[in-house]
Amino acid sequence: MAVSSNLIEQITTQAAQLPFSERLRLIHRIIDTLPRETEQGQHIFYGQFRGPQMSTEEDFCLAEWRPTERELNGA
Secondary structure, eight states, rough: OOOOOOHHHHHHHHHHHOHHHHHHHHHHHHHSSSSOTTTSSSOTTTTTTOOOOOOOOOHHHHSSSSOOOHTTTTT
């Protein structure tokens, strides 16, 4: 079902006028309409994509994002 962007704008405008608690309730109701599984009906399981060796703590430390002050300030 194709939904026009105009309808989405109308819904967004109306939702913005709701009290905070009602917006949260709306979000929960929308989330409940989403499928719980991927489109193929498959879940991703721990270790499914591991290589010959499991990741180490050092791997996670190397992959961790450590922004500079410049990146944080948008400069």
